[in-house]
Amino acid sequence: MRTMAVIEVDSLRKVYADRAVVDGVTFSVEQGEIFGVLGPNGAGKTTMVECVGGLRERDGGTILVAGMDPADEGVAFRSSLGIQLQESRLPDKMRVEEALALYGSFYPRPRDPGELLERLGLREQRRTFFAKLSGGQKQRLSVALALVGNPQVAILDELTTGLDPVARREVWDLLEELRGTGVTLLLVSHFMEEAERLCDRVIVIDRGRIVAADTPEGLAANVQADQRMSFVPSEPFEIATLEALPDVHAVAVSGDRIVVTGTDNVASAVIIALHERGISVGRLRVDQPSLDDAFVALTRDDVTSPPADGPVIR
Amino acid sequence: MRQPTLEATGRRGPVNWRADRAMLVNEARLLARNPGVVAWTVVLPIGASIVLSAFPAMRAPAKGLGGLSVFEAYQPILIFFTMTLLALQALPDVLTRYREMGVLKRLRTTPVSPALLLLAQLTLILSIALVCMVVMVVVPGLVGAGWPRNLAGFLLAYVLGAWALLGLGLVIASSFHNAKVAAGLGSFLFFVLQFLAGLWLPRPTMPSWLRHISDLTPSGAAVQSLTDATSGHWPSTLHLVVLVVWGAVTTRVAIRLFRWE
Numbered sequence: 001m002r003t004m005a006v007i008e009v010d011s012l013r014k015v016y017a018d019r020a021v022v023d024g025v026t027f028s029v030e031q032g033e034i035f036g037v038l039g040p041n042g043a044g045k046t047t048m049v050e051c052v053g054g055l056r057e058r059d060g061g062t063i064l065v066a067g068m069d070p071a072d073e074g075v076a077f078r079s080s081l082g083i084q085l086q087e088s089r090l091p092d093k094m095r096v097e098e099a100l101a102l103y104g105s106f107y108p109r110p111r112d113p114g115e116l117l118e119r120l121g122l123r124e125q126r127r128t129f130f131a132k133l134s135g136g137q138k139q140r141l142s143v144a145l146a147l148v149g150n151p152q153v154a155i156l157d158e159l160t161t162g163l164d165p166v167a168r169r170e171v172w173d174l175l176e177e178l179r180g181t182g183v184t185l186l187l188v189s190h191f192m193e194e195a196e197r198l199c200d201r202v203i204v205i206d207r208g209r210i211v212a213a214d215t216p217e218g219l220a221a222n223v224q225a226d227q228r229m230s231f232v233p234s235e236p237f238e239i240a241t242l243e244a245l246p247d248v249h250a251v252a253v254s255g256d257r258i259v260v261t262g263t264d265n266v267a268s269a270v271i272i273a274l275h276e277r278g279i280s281v282g283r284l285r286v287d288q289p290s291l292d293d294a295f296v297a298l299t300r301d302d303v304t305s306p307p308a309d310g311p312v313i314r
Numbered sequence: 315m316r317q318p319t320l321e322a323t324g325r326r327g328p329v330n331w332r333a334d335r336a337m338l339v340n341e342a343r344l345l346a347r348n349p350g351v352v353a354w355t356v357v358l359p360i361g362a363s364i365v366l367s368a369f370p371a372m373r374a375p376a377k378g379l380g381g382l383s384v385f386e387a388y389q390p391i392l393i394f395f396t397m398t399l400l401a402l403q404a405l406p407d408v409l410t411r412y413r414e415m416g417v418l419k420r421l422r423t424t425p426v427s428p429a430l431l432l433l434a435q436l437t438l439i440l441s442i443a444l445v446c447m448v449v450m451v452v453v454p455g456l457v458g459a460g461w462p463r464n465l466a467g468f469l470l471a472y473v474l475g476a477w478a479l480l481g482l483g484l485v486i487a488s489s490f491h492n493a494k495v496a497a498g499l500g501s502f503l504f505f506v507l508q509f510l511a512g513l514w515l516p517r518p519t520m521p522s523w524l525r526h527i528s529d530l531t532p533s534g535a536a537v538q539s540l541t542d543a544t545s546g547h548w549p550s551t552l553h554l555v556v557l558v559v560w561g562a563v564t565t566r567v568a569i570r571l572f573r574w575e
Binding site for chain 1: 330332333335336337340343344347348412415416417419420422423424425426
């Protein structure tokens with residue numbers, strides 16, 4: 001069975017003051033996917049998803065969300081899309097359960113607020129004023145409000161920015177639970193760990209254009225980067241024995257740690273070679289080229305790097 | 315950057331009474347939890363009108379007030395004092411803060427129209443103003459300071475005056491992003507309008523050029539219409555037309571200027 005695209009964006013363009021902030025972006029998201037939109041600050045991510053969410057007027061291209069054009073801002077469109085906005089607050093003296101009841105009343109088939117509070121871990125706070133919630137609780141309430149209308153698609157913009165690591169993981173757990181429910185999530189982030197953990201597919205946007213589109217693993221794998229390992233050996237040994245190994249590119253000593261870089265195989269090659277000499281490897285650390293590396297490689301700012309054959313100023 | 319207006323995003327959906335009620339209940343609850351601005355607005359003029367009506371000297375025709383007593387001259391001024399404060403301070407305060415906080419933007423992501431929020435706020439503000447007006451008429455009436463002699467004219471003047479002033483408040487509420495700036499403008503307009511309504515210089519004592527200006531303002535026309543009805547006449551056509559024009563124009567401008575962000 002063919003899966004159906006819930007979001008279809010074709011050649012989207014948005015211009016502010018003669019500068020294209022979103023410049024020919026094309027992608028499609030399938031039903032039930034968690035789709036990541038990554039990019040550095042100011043890359044045009046928020047503008048792009050706000051066009052998809054019908055909060056910005058586009059200057060070119062087409063967008064269809066569940067078969068509807070966001071620009072019409074129809075009731076059916078608003079009912080099938082939930083948006084969690086960056087930096088949107090509620091009145092200080094509104095209680096959590098009141099906010100959910102109010103926003104639920106706007107939709108034809110709202111979710112059960114009690115179930116939503118339970119899932120989001122806000123049951124204890126249901127009588128708490130908005131102003132008294134912690135940052136993580138506010139963010140979870142914001143996610144709850146985006147989902148209370150039982151939307152087909154939810155746009156979540158920078159939802160874990162500014163959260164402490166515990167709160168961040170709570171929000172991620174919730175989204176992983178949602179994965180099975182058929183809701184399609186468009187997740188805007190500049191946080192690679194988030195995308196690696198949650199997203200089925202990602203696009204990377206830089207200066208208004210898509211510079212890469214793949215699975216998170218696919219993106220990371222495409223980066224030409226050495227694997228890097230470090231460890232503390234059980235006894236001193238000749239560094240040259242490691243340098244002789246074909247998988248090893250470089251060896252360095254940093255305090256009592258040995259740092260080795262090389263091919264995908266470097267870790268096992270080094271461990272076996274040392275084992276044969278009766279040396280064990282302590283406090284081992286191996287770093288995969290991560291989505292972080294991929295991100296940096298993809299969005300490295302060429303504009304500021306010096307021209308290759310330009311005059312050198314001294 | 316062009317922002318879609320309220321008009322452009324007017325939702326043509328079926329009327330959602332459930333949302334309507336929820337919004338009104340919610341706004342009323344928030345107001346009750348944060349009664350500061352409104353309490354002040356209400357207590358001061360009610361107190362003043364009751365105190366004025368309690369002194370027999372204030373009920374006797376006074377010199378220079380065209381046959382009116384001090385109480386009769388000030389009752390309409392105080393009634394619209396409350397209305398103006400509520401319309402120019404309380405109403406814009408809530409809505410501009412909602413804009414500043416992103417509440418309006420969040421509302422935009424839902425299927426309901428922001429008109430629902432405006433409507434809920436207008437309903438609340440108008441209800442409070444109405445209750446105040448009734449207290450300011452009934453309490454002095456009961457202690458013997460006299461009743462409006464043309465009740466129909468009185469209500470007509472009140473409704474049109476309320477429309478003109480609330481419309482003005484909506485213009486501020488619709489267009490400002492910064493709640494402090496809106497509050498500043500609201501206060502400034504409040505004092506100008508109260509001056510022209512005759513708070514410091516009752517209309518009969520104004521020089522004629524000033525009275526002509528006052529005739530064309532929402533507060534001046536409203537107070538004079540109410541005064542005419544209190545003394546048994548019908549409000550003059552000029553004043554009613556002035557109020558209708560202010561009401562219609564400000565409502566239209568407010569809808570045009572409405573911004574979500």
